[in-house]
Amino acid sequence: MKKYFIPLLAVTTAMFAYAPIMIANAPFEASMGLVSKIFYFHVPSWFAMFTAVFICGIQSAMFLFKGKPTADRIAVSAAEVAVLFGLMGLVTGPLWGRKSWGIWWPWDARVTIALILELTFIAYLLVRKFGGPGSEKLAAALAIFGMFNVPFLYMSVNIWRTIHPKTSVVPALPTGMPGPFWFSVAAYLLLMTLLIQLRLQLEERRAALDALYLEEE
Amino acid sequence: MLKSLLFSAALALQPPPQTEFVPANSLPPSEQLPSAPLLVAAYTFVWLAAMFYLWTIWKRLGKVDADIRTLQQRRGSGGGR
Numbered sequence A: 001m002k003k004y005f006i007p008l009l010a011v012t013t014a015m016f017a018y019a020p021i022m023i024a025n026a027p028f029e030a031s032m033g034l035v036s037k038i039f040y041f042h043v044p045s046w047f048a049m050f051t052a053v054f055i056c057g058i059q060s061a062m063f064l065f066k067g068k069p070t071a072d073r074i075a076v077s078a079a080e081v082a083v084l085f086g087l088m089g090l091v092t093g094p095l096w097g098r099k100s101w102g103i104w105w106p107w108d109a110r111v112t113i114a115l116i117l118e119l120t121f122i123a124y125l126l127v128r129k130f131g132g133p134g135s136e137k138l139a140a141a142l143a144i145f146g147m148f149n150v151p152f153l154y155m156s157v158n159i160w161r162t163i164h165p166k167t168s169v170v171p172a173l174p175t176g177m178p179g180p181f182w183f184s185v186a187a188y189l190l191l192m193t194l195l196i197q198l199r200l201q202l203e204e205r206r207a208a209l210d211a212l213y214l215e216e217e
Numbered sequence B: 001m002l003k004s005l006l007f008s009a010a011l012a013l014q015p016p017p018q019t020e021f022v023p024a025n026s027l028p029p030s031e032q033l034p035s036a037p038l039l040v041a042a043y044t045f046v047w048l049a050a051m052f053y054l055w056t057i058w059k060r061l062g063k064v065d066a067d068i069r070t071l072q073q074r075r076g077s078g079g080g081r
Helices: A002-025 A034-066 A069-100 A109-130 A135-147 A149-159 A178-216 B002-013 B036-076
Strands: none
Touching (some): A002 A034, A034 A069, A034 A109, A034 A135, A034 A149, A034 A178, A034 B036, A069 A109, A069 A178, A109 A135, A135 A149, A178 B036
């Protein structure tokens, strides 16, 4: 993965530089107008968050059941990145909602579950930081719980009455919108991969430092 | 009697009730919320958050590398226990 880091960084930078041009040229959603363009970076940030959450959850399960330390390092890296993308979604959503719905935060099923998911992964990081020895196993269990929250969050708009549009909106985007949207999704997923990779390097350096301390004792 | 007179006078003074919602885009411009600042704020936040996170990783990497160097120097000079 490390040998692909620089080419991936170049591609991601180019995509993020070109994305605003694509978004600017994309058509407006008829009823919402200009503010609907938040869609092109609000929804992709959730895609990136869900992917990071799944990476964290699966790696946490591998750490818990197989005891692989590398899996734990990937899990903590993905958890931090998941919190970052979740924060992007939680901030850009209200900015869109204020104009489209007239309220910042509707407290419907989707935003409430999204907030719970974000808080779960903040709790994961706090448990790891302040939980003392053995806290990584407790945190891993929390990550698995968080991962199972994602399908509920995704399907919430179809199950409960909510102000959010249903999941059928994205597959049925009108002409001109799918291109910039999927381009943004790809750019966000690449950024997520790069950030996890970079954060993983930090975890590996920390493991090397711990090994040096142990050797010294 | 007086009570019913006052009640009918109060009813007569009331504005006619609304029968439907007024679409937000047909409000006068002064009543409408501008879209551009919200869009710019959302885009700026995404960039700032990503840049801030990158900066925190870079800072933490620097600290760990400095600790590794210190430890290696200490071992090199025979300061280890």
